[in-house]
Structures are given as structure tokens and as C-alpha cells.
Amino acid sequence: MPIAIQGIPGSFHHQVAINVFGIDADVLCFDTFEEIAAAVGNGSASQGVMAIENSIAGAILPNYEVIDRHGLFIQGEHYLPISHNLMALPGLKVENLQVVKSHPMAILQCQTFFQKHPHIKLEPGKDTASVAREISEKKLQYQGAIASHKAAEIYGLEILAENIQTVEENFTRFILLAKEPEKPAQIPNKASLKVIIRNEKGALAKLLQIFADQDLDLSKIQSIPVIEKPWDYAFFIDTLISDYSKYSKALEKVRGAGNEVKIFGEYISQKP
Numbered sequence: 294m295p296i297a298i299q300g301i302p303g304s305f306h307h308q309v310a311i312n313v314f315g316i317d318a319d320v321l322c323f324d325t326f327e328e329i330a331a332a333v334g335n336g337s338a339s340q341g342v343m344a345i346e347n348s349i350a351g352a353i354l355p356n357y358e359v360i361d362r363h364g365l366f367i368q369g370e371h372y373l374p375i376s377h378n379l380m381a382l383p384g385l386k387v388e389n390l391q392v393v394k395s396h397p398m399a400i401l402q403c404q405t406f407f408q409k410h411p412h413i414k415l416e417p418g419k420d421t422a423s424v425a426r427e428i429s430e431k432k433l434q435y436q437g438a439i440a441s442h443k444a445a446e447i448y449g450l451e452i453l454a455e456n457i458q459t460v461e462e463n464f465t466r467f468i469l470l471a472k473e474p475e476k477p478a479q480i481p482n483k484a485s486l487k488v489i490i491r492n493e494k495g496a497l498a499k500l501l502q503i504f505a506d507q508d509l510d511l512s513k514i515q516s517i518p519v520i521e522k523p524w525d526y527a528f529f530i531d532t533l534i535s536d537y538s539k540y541s542k543a544l545e546k547v548r549g550a551g552n553e554v555k556i557f558g559e560y561i562s563q564k565p
């Protein structure tokens with residue numbers, strides 16, 4: 294069964310599908326993150342690859358809600374080093390470009406570069422590679438794309454500026470989604486959780502203390518509104534697990550304190 298991704302060949306999601314599932318990975322390409330989740334949820338894809346956070350631009354907040362609403366589970370993760378390049382039809386120069394389009398997350402990662410080229414209007418596109426393909430197919434003389442070397446190669450564009458992300462070392466973390474929970478063959482060393490705490494004084498401090506008491510290292514905590522209850526928040530927490538029994542104990546205590554816990558996935562950390 295195919296793997297659902299957002300974007301087309303040459304996009305960063307496609308690169309992750311190749312890295313994780315091999316060069317011949319059978320992919321279903323979608324325009325939006327919502328469609329990835331729907332495809333995994335309705336069984337037309339066995340797994341999905343979804344970007345969740347970037348080291349420069351931060352979290353893709355709406356994706357937490359998307360995976361939760363579709364009732365999906367996280368099977369694993371993949372960190373991809375991201376190099377963004379400004380590209381256009383061969384022969385053009387940066388001064389010729391009026392518009393540069395790309396995925397909104399890619400644009401956010403290249404703000405400093407474009408501050409130096411204020412004549413360029415930045416516009417959101419579906420994914421990095423789709424914009425490169427559009428330029429190539431429509432022979433757009435005034436438009437540039439921010440995308441990977443691979444996209445320039447596939448769609449025959451020329452790179453005008455390399456590595457234009459604000460800091461050289463740039464990573465996007467992707468999660469691998471599935472319809473059912475799956476425990477890895479080895480003891481997991483990372484978990485992604487959603488915790489809804491009772492809205493009372495000190496509740497978050499008490500929650501964090503439980504994790505600290507069990508030696509759990511939280512690698513991420515993100516608050517997301519509980520839309521049915523205005524101004525109540527759920528916390529999406531990633532924790533590293535060095536001792537699985539201490540992790541189990543922490544979950545028991547968190548639940549025991551009256552909080553609601555949902556386990557999105559327990560897996561092996563791939564952080565480089």
C-alpha cells in the first residue's frame with residue numbers, strides 16, 4: 294500500500310519517504326497535510342509522512358490537531374537536514390525575479406535572505422517542488438522557487454543562490470503516521486503524548502514535576518486549544534524515555550492526578 298505525502302517528487306516529504314521506505318517507495322502525493330491524514334485514516338495509504346516542526350520556523354501547530362482529529366498514531370520520526378535554494382528558469386538573475394513562491398514553512402526559513410532583496414514579493418505555494426514544476430511547465434520568466442537541489446534537477450531550473458535558509462544548520466522533523474498504534478521491536482526511548490490538565494492553579498507545574506520526578510527528559514511541550522472548551526488547553530508532549538518503568542509510573546501518576554492522557558506513539562528517537 295502506498296505512503297501518503299504532501300508534495301510531489303523533489304519535495305522534502307518525498308525525500309523523507311525515500312530515506313525511510315527506500316528509493317522505490319510507492320507514494321500518494323497530496324496538496325495538504327489534511328489529505329495525508331485522511332488517506333491514512335480511510336486506509337488508502339498504509340502510512341503517512343508529515344512535517345511537524347522545523348529548527349528555524351518552529352512547530353507546524355495545526356498538524357497536531359489534524360493527527361488528533363483523524364485518530365492517527367505516530368510510529369516513528371525522521372529528521373531531515375534542509376537546504377533551501379533560490380531557483381528560476383535558466384539565464385535569469387535574482388534582479389529579474391518579481392515573485393518567489395514556496396511552501397509557507399520554507400518561506401519562513403529564508404526570511405533573512407529576502408530582507409536583502411526587498412523587490413521580491415513572497416507568495417505561498419503548495420509545496421517547494423510544485424512551484425519549481427509550475428515555473429518549468431509555464432515557462433514563468435518573472436517567478437522563482439525556494440526548493441531543494443533535487444527539485445532544480447528534476448524540473449530543469451537553475452540555482453541562483455544556494456543555502457538561503459537563515460542559519461546553515463536547518464532540520465525539519467517529520468513524523469510517520471499510521472491508523473493503528475505500533476510498538477517498536479526494541480523498547481521505545483521516545484513517546485508523544487497529549488495531556489489535558491484540569492484548569493486549576495499549579496496544574497501544569499504539578500504535571501511537569503511528575504515527569505521530572507521520574508527522570509523523564511521532555512524534548513517538546515506545545516499547548517493547543519481545546520476547541521470545544523474555549524480557553525482550555527491540551528499539552529502535546531514529547532518525552533525521551535531512559536527507563537521504561539519510570540515512564541509507565543509517570544503516566545500512572547499523571548492519570549491518577551485526574552488528567553486525561555492520550556498516547557500518540559512510543560517509538561525510537563531518530564534525533565541526529
Ligand SMILES: O=C(O)C(=O)C[C@]1(C(=O)O)C=C[C@@H](O)C=C1
Pocket residue numbers: 299300303304305306307344347375396398399419420421422465
Ligand atoms: O514543500 C516541501 O517540500 C515540503 O516537504 C514541506 C515542508 C514543511 O512542511 O515544512 C518540509 C520541509 C521544509 O521545512 C519545508 C517545507
